[in-house]
Amino acid sequence: MMNQENLKQAWQRLLEYGSFVLACHVRPDGDTLGSALAVAHVLRKLGKDVVVICEDIVPDNYMFMPDAETILTSTDRRDFEVGMLVDSEATKRVGSAAAALESAAVNVCIDHHVPNGEYGDIRAVDPGASATAVVIYELFEANNVEIDQEAATQLMAALVADTGGFRFGNTNTRAFEIAAKLTALGADPSTIYRSIFESKPIKAALLLGRALNSLEMDDHERVIWSGITQRDLTELGSTDADTDSIVNQIGAVKGPQVAILFRETRPGSIRISLRSRGGYDVDRVARVFGGGGHKAAAGCTVHASLEEAEKMVVAEVLKWMES
Ligand SMILES: [Mn+2]
Structure with missing residues (x-):
C-alpha cells in the first residue's frame, strides 16, 4: 500500500x-x-x-x-x-x-x-x-x-x-x-x-463451443490447446472480442499445466494466448516468439499457418517443461 x-x-x-x-x-x-x-x-x-x-x-x-x-x-x-x-x-x-x-x-x-x-x-x-x-x-x-x-x-x-x-x-x-x-x-x-x-452474446457462446469441440492435448496431457480459424469467426459473425475469455475456459480442464488458444487473426497471422498454473512460466515461452506478459498469462503473435503455429508453440512449451 x-x-x-x-x-x-x-x-x-x-x-x-x-x-x-x-x-x-x-x-x-x-x-x-x-x-x-x-x-x-x-x-x-x-x-x-x-x-x-x-x-x-x-x-x-x-x-x-x-x-x-x-x-x-x-x-x-x-x-x-x-x-x-x-x-x-x-x-x-x-x-x-x-x-x-x-x-x-x-x-x-x-x-x-x-x-x-x-x-x-x-x-x-x-x-x-x-x-x-x-x-x-x-x-x-x-x-x-x-x-x-x-x-x-x-x-x-x-x-x-x-x-x-x-x-x-x-x-x-x-x-x-x-x-x-x-x-x-x-x-x-x-x-x-x-x-x-455472464452477458456473452450467443455468437461468443457458439464460438466457445467450437473451441471446446476441437481441444487437443499432448501425449502426456501436460498442455491443452485449441484453435479458432477465420472461417469460424466469419461463419458465426463473431469478432475477435468474442474470443477473449476462451483461453480461461480451456485452462479449466483438470490436468494440463498450460492452456493455449490460437486465433487466426488473418491468413498467416496467429495470435496466441497462454495460461499456466502450478508456477509454470509462460512469459518465457511467449518471449521466444517476440511476445510476453506475466508468468501465468502471456501472449504472442506468430506468422505461420494455424497448424504450424500450434506445432511450434506446443513444442516450445514441452521443451521448457522438460528442461
Ligand atoms: Mn489492471
Missing part, C-alpha cells in the same frame, strides 16, 4: 488544476475503464473539466458502468492541463490518445503494473495492488473524497474484472476489504459479476 502522505500530496496537487484528459489502454479491460470512469466521476463532481479517451470501443459487457457512454475514442483537444494514464505506465499503451496526454502540462500515472519507467510528474503506482481501482480507492480514502454509488460501482467493476471475480492469484485481503467497503457504499456485486462475466 502507498504511503498516506504520498496519496494526500498526489491528490492535493491534482486539485490545483481544472482540465484533465484520462487515457485508458488499448484493448480495454474492466480495470482501465472503471478506474478512469471513477476518477472522472469524482473530478467532475468537483467541477473539473474531464475527458476520458479509449481508442478502442468499450466492450459491451462494460457498458453497464455508470458514465460508460461518455468515453470518447479520440479528441482533437490539446489544451488539457493534466494528462493521466490509468492502468498503464507508458503512452505507447494508449494508442492515439498519447498526443493529447503528451500535450498536457502535467503528466500523471495511476497504475498497478510493475514499473518499467518513471512516467509522470505525479505518480500513484503500486504493484502490490490487485487492480488500479485499489490504488484509486486508497487515493480517495486518504483524502476523504466522497465515493457515491456510481463511483463505488465503477471501482467494484474494475476490481471484479481484474481479479476474475476474486479468483486470480492477485486476489488478496486488500481486494476483499475494499470490495466490502464498496459494497457498503452501494456497489452490487451480483449485478456487476453478471454484467461482466
Whole structure:
C-alpha cells in the first residue's frame, strides 16, 4: 500500500488544476475503464473539466458502468492541463490518445503494473495492488473524497474484472476489504459479476463451443490447446472480442499445466494466448516468439499457418517443461 502522505500530496496537487484528459489502454479491460470512469466521476463532481479517451470501443459487457457512454475514442483537444494514464505506465499503451496526454502540462500515472519507467510528474503506482481501482480507492480514502454509488460501482467493476471475480492469484485481503467497503457504499456485486462475466452474446457462446469441440492435448496431457480459424469467426459473425475469455475456459480442464488458444487473426497471422498454473512460466515461452506478459498469462503473435503455429508453440512449451 502507498504511503498516506504520498496519496494526500498526489491528490492535493491534482486539485490545483481544472482540465484533465484520462487515457485508458488499448484493448480495454474492466480495470482501465472503471478506474478512469471513477476518477472522472469524482473530478467532475468537483467541477473539473474531464475527458476520458479509449481508442478502442468499450466492450459491451462494460457498458453497464455508470458514465460508460461518455468515453470518447479520440479528441482533437490539446489544451488539457493534466494528462493521466490509468492502468498503464507508458503512452505507447494508449494508442492515439498519447498526443493529447503528451500535450498536457502535467503528466500523471495511476497504475498497478510493475514499473518499467518513471512516467509522470505525479505518480500513484503500486504493484502490490490487485487492480488500479485499489490504488484509486486508497487515493480517495486518504483524502476523504466522497465515493457515491456510481463511483463505488465503477471501482467494484474494475476490481471484479481484474481479479476474475476474486479468483486470480492477485486476489488478496486488500481486494476483499475494499470490495466490502464498496459494497457498503452501494456497489452490487451480483449485478456487476453478471454484467461482466455472464452477458456473452450467443455468437461468443457458439464460438466457445467450437473451441471446446476441437481441444487437443499432448501425449502426456501436460498442455491443452485449441484453435479458432477465420472461417469460424466469419461463419458465426463473431469478432475477435468474442474470443477473449476462451483461453480461461480451456485452462479449466483438470490436468494440463498450460492452456493455449490460437486465433487466426488473418491468413498467416496467429495470435496466441497462454495460461499456466502450478508456477509454470509462460512469459518465457511467449518471449521466444517476440511476445510476453506475466508468468501465468502471456501472449504472442506468430506468422505461420494455424497448424504450424500450434506445432511450434506446443513444442516450445514441452521443451521448457522438460528442461
Ligand atoms: Mn489492471
